[in-house]
Amino acid sequence: MSLKKASILIIVILLIDQISKIYIKTHFELGGEVKIFNWFRILFVENDGMAWGAKLSDFTSMITDRKAKVILTSFRLVAIVGIGYWLVSAIKSKGSKILIVAISLIFAGALGNIIDSVFYGIIFNDSYGQIATVFPEGGGYDSLLHGKVVDMLHFPIWKGYLPEWIPWYGGKYFTFFEPVFNIADVAISTGVGMLIVFNRKAFPKEHKVVKIDTPLGE
Structure with a gap:
């Protein structure tokens, strides 16, 4: 797979990711929700931490949230620089198509969320009780590098109380699937999943033929 094709894939994913985020940000208040199916909803939330909304400050009091x-x-x-280097190296070394597609997906997803984290704080005003606007008068809701990642895809496939016999969680109210995510997250998860499921095809082992020269007559 060529660098041109990988770049097109990355650009397409980035466009879908950013268009969806900008639409949600400029058409929904924070917490706004649209029910598509019982198991699928568009729910606008913002995440300023790591995966699943975790924060570094949750693990130590020595670091403030900011x-x-x-x-x-x-x-x-x-990390995105490292992933980009990995992608270019895989293409130059003529790596498998699955490997290049997987890295491209991971790169596009990571870059999509980086754009939110780096720029959204200065591009938009906040969405609390209002619909955000682009480049508002008076500035955005925060400074550079303090933007929040926009999430909107929610799949509450099942809700209910778990059976009492389940250890630790028995009898508690549970939602599957609870996390809210975005297109960039889907791209990253798909890329990682491809590397795991198709590991042998992504990283094929080279079979070398060893020739042994022996004296005549042996």
């Missing part, structure tokens, strides 16, 4: 946000965003910026 410092943790800068650290997380900076780490993402470093």
Whole structure:
């Protein structure tokens, strides 16, 4: 797979991701919801932390939320450079199509969420009790590197109380699937899933033929 094709794939995913986020941000108040099916809803939430809404500051009192946000965003910026280098290296070394597609998906997803984290704070005003506007007078809701990631895809496939016999969670109200995510998250998860499921095709082993020269007559 060529760099051109990988770039097109990345651009398409980025466009879908950012268009969906900008639409949600400029048409929904925070917490706004549209029911598509019983098991699928568009629910606008914002995430300023790691996966599942976790924060670095949740694990130590030595780091404030704002410092943790800068650290997380900076780490993402470093990581995207590493992923980009991995992608270019895989293409130059003529890696398998599955490997290049998977890395492209991960790169596009990571970059999509980085755009939110780095720029959304200065592009939009907040969405609390109002629909946000682009480049509002007076500035955005926060500074550079302090943007929040926009999530909107929610799949509450099942809700109810778990059986009492289940250890630790028995009798508690439970929702499957509870997390709210976005297109960028889908791209990252798909890319990682491809590397796991199609590991042998993504990283094929080279079979070398070893020739042994022997004296005549042996």
